[in-house]
Amino acid sequence: MTRYRFRWPALLAALLLIPTSAYAATPTETASPALAPVDYQAENATISQGVVEANHVGYTGTGFVNYNNVTGSYVQFAVNAATAGPASLTFRFANGTTTDRPMTITVNGTTVATARSFAGTGAWTTWQETVLNTSLVAGSNTIRATATTVNGGPNLDRLRVDAPTDTERPTAPGQPVCSAISFDSLTLTWPASTDNVGIVAYDIYNQGQRIAAAPASPHRLTGLRPNATYELSVFGRDAAGNVSETSPQAICTTTSDPGDPTAPTAPGQPTASGVGSTSATLTWAASSDNRGVTRYEIRNTTDTVVDSVVGTPPATTKQLTTLACNTAYTLHVVAKDAAGNTSARSGTVSFTTGACAGGNNPGKPTQFSTGWTIPWDVDWAPNGSIALVTERDNFRVWKINKNGTGRTQVGTVPNSQTTDGEGGLMGVAFSPTWNGTTDQEVFFMHTSTDNNRIAKMNFNGTTLSGYTVVLNGMRKSRYHNGGRIRFGPDGFLYVAIGDSQQSNLAQNRDSLNGKILRITKTGAPAPGNPFGTAIYSLGHRNPQGLAWDSAGRLWSSELGDSIVDELNLILPGRNYGWPTCEGNCSVAGMTNPKQTWTTASASPSGLAYANGALYMAALRGQRLYRIVLNGENVSSVTSHWTGTYGRLRAVAKVPGENAIWFGTTNADNNGGQPDGSDRLLRSNLS
Known part of the structure; x- marks a missing residue:
């Protein structure tokens, strides 16, 4: 049930290729890099003097790049190759005019094609491809397509690279260990992963949420909550975006904040207004705290959090919108500070929501x-x-x-x-x-x-x-x-x-x-x-x-x-x-x-x-x-x-x-x- 909003660069996202045999059997992993096509969407690349659009059908991905009509506008791709060697570059483009829009192609700063033709395709919805051959170095490569005339470049959809590609996953990191634990930080140490090409980063998770990325062990995790238990695991990641299995977990608890042992005062007596069938508005008097209240929690008689308010300081009113109809509620409010200290309960407020509407309401279980x-x-x-x-x-x-x-x-x-x-x-x-x-x-x-x-x-x-x-x-x-x-x-x-x-x-x-x-x-x-x-x-x-x-x-x-x-x-x-x-x-x-x-x-x-x-x-x-x-x-x-x-x-x-x-x-x-x-x-x- 855990969660973390975690984005790797879209350029790495395209690199993980699992064999189509996965639909019938367990995929086998190659022991060494192999040739395989990888698509890099233009809209996810570095763009200079151009805009991402989606107003002409037929593109792949989520859009395409419309070059500005100036000399020097460009799209630059970050491409990873498992080993050095030959590669082919396929540019997919559309040019709805009769005017050629040539571009110069460079790889790692070296020109591999000068004023390469990107001629008219007949319509902006007619997509064509042009291919050129080059060589890539092992690891990171930079490929840039630069307009050479005042007409700018064409609409560029994607770059397809046929190059040595790594599909082998790293081994799982070893058992992580926590040390130097304080109220808001700790040091995590783990035995390294191994990989056929090399590890570029380690992703650190608390349950299912990624909370940090580190180039190597050890790593200092900061910004943690006091008196909180963390279930930490580590994943190894290589340059191709292949990710290892998870390490074992390290379960570690931060200490109390020695600088702030004082809990906020209890919030004032809450009142309820605007009670409907599934909603009500609660209002209460503010708590005070030596460093400041950061959160109010509205809880029921079992101390389950019904809703909360955050801010600096948080508001002292909240409209509850997920209440059950025809249900009696008794609620109270507690305050929290940045150190995790929790106040005593406020007084309680009781009310009953209105009758259920629409039929098929769940009855008492x-x-x-x-x-x-x-x-x-x-x-x-x-x-x-x-x-x-x-x-x-x-x-x-x-x-x-x-x-x-x-x-x-x-x-x-x-x-x-x-x-x-x-x-x-x-x-x-x-x-x-x-x-x-x-x-x-x-x-x-x-x-x-x-x-x-x-x-x-x-x-x-x-x-x-x-x-x-x-x-x-x-x-x-x-x-x-x-x-x-x-x-x-x-x-x-x-x-x-x-x-x-x-x-x-x-x-x-x-x-x-x-x-x-x-x-x-x-x-x-x-x-x-x-x-x-x-x-x-x-x-x-x-x-x-x-x-x-x-x-x-x-x-x-x-x-x-x-x-x-x-x-x-x-x-x-x-x-x-x-x-x-x-x-x-x-x-x-x-x-x-x-x-x-x-x-x-x-x-x-x-x-x-x-x-x-x-x-x-x-x-x-x-x-x-x-x-x-x-x-x-x-x-x-x-x-x-x-x-x-x-x-x-x-x-x-x-x-x-x-x-x-x-x-x-x-x-x-x-x-x-x-x-x-x-x-x-x-x-x-x-």
Whole structure:
């Protein structure tokens, strides 16, 4: 569920090439550099006297560069080669005039083509290519295309480089160790990675968020919070953008701030106004602090944070917009300072939100099953009489009857492995024609020793047996593994797979990661897929929920980074923006979400549809969202049970009934509860 808005340069992003064999088997990695084409988009290069535009169709990437009509305007590309040697440069361009727009091409400051012709192509939407041969040095190269006349250059779409390319990943760094720990910093030391060409940087993560990059070990991490526990891991990265597996974790806690032991005073008595069905405005008197208040938190009776305000100083009023309808609230406010000191509670304020509108509101849940440890997914047999439930970290699969009774373990999924984070046994999906006899196929998504995979087993209604790998080649990591699988109305299996903590894979069509996939039951790309591969949509960070509405439209909940989480309407071939965009953006060629939430109020996981509304489980937000749909748009959103049941992950509609099941996931690393503390609950919709 963790997140970090992390962008490697787009020029490196294009360099990671995973063999197309990944769609059928585990990709093999070459032991030495090989020749391979790499595309560098002009809009991501260094531009002098030119602008990025997207007003002429037919370009690749997200746009093209329109040179200014002056001598000396240029586009400059940073190109990495694994070894020195010959290379070919292919420039894709359009020139909608009859005037030649020649350019001089230099490589590392040396001219390799003088006044190279870029003649008219007949129209600005007619794209052509021109090729020249040169040599590159090992490592970083600079390629510049400079206009040589007052007419400037053409519209330049991309540079394709056929050169020695490194596809071998570094080895994982060794065990990191923390030392010299203070209240706001520490020194992290780790054994180095090795690589066939060389390491250029190490990326340091706290859980799933990248917090620093270092050229080598050791590295001093600064700007940390006092009295905070950090779960640190390190990834090695080479010049081609290849990233290692994760190191082991180092779990380290900063000390108290010796210079500021004083907590703020308690905020004044809060009052509530403007109470509606899903909103209310809270106002309180300010706290005081010797160094200044930096944050107010609005909490409920279980001390769950309902909302917060930050600033210097923060405001003393907040409109709460994610309250549950027809619900009694008792809230208080606490203040925090920069050292992490927390004030005493303010007094409490109580109010009840207005009646629910629109129908299909979740009723008060009833608990029907206890003793679970991270129940990750629930899927119903086609006959609707039984469900299978997976547990993530112990790889167990359970059968439970529709009335919530008869919980029985039916087996485990072989070859599963935890990642000490978010990997393990995740999604489960019955074959659409499963009947326990002629069709016994049940599908699972799980993390193995080397990757994430889809596997098929037989289930006769009593016991799981057999094991066949259906789809390999989805990279794993400690976090960002996705994991949900569902058969769609078309009979094909849809797979939500995260970017595996390597954000550039989300835009790489040669990688399965950061995508929603659509495959047959044998693991082949489903007919009609937009790129002829298993990929159905791309540009995802960590998609979690999959659900179809009554019109057959596919919706997906997705964990954002540090800004917003998303609900997306998934259409074939669409690019949902990560890592260029998190939430809404105006980048051409990228699709905006239909709804967003702050990361603190959501961290979404499971998703289910029932009678005009989606029901989305929230992890960090500790609530269930009801999302009423109006065609392809969201008409209203309400939240339910904030903080009442803790972290929620699995949610499923009960077949033939206007009700949902949902499961807690408080026994995971972030919940901190003991094994066996999770439970399944039912809510009737009315």
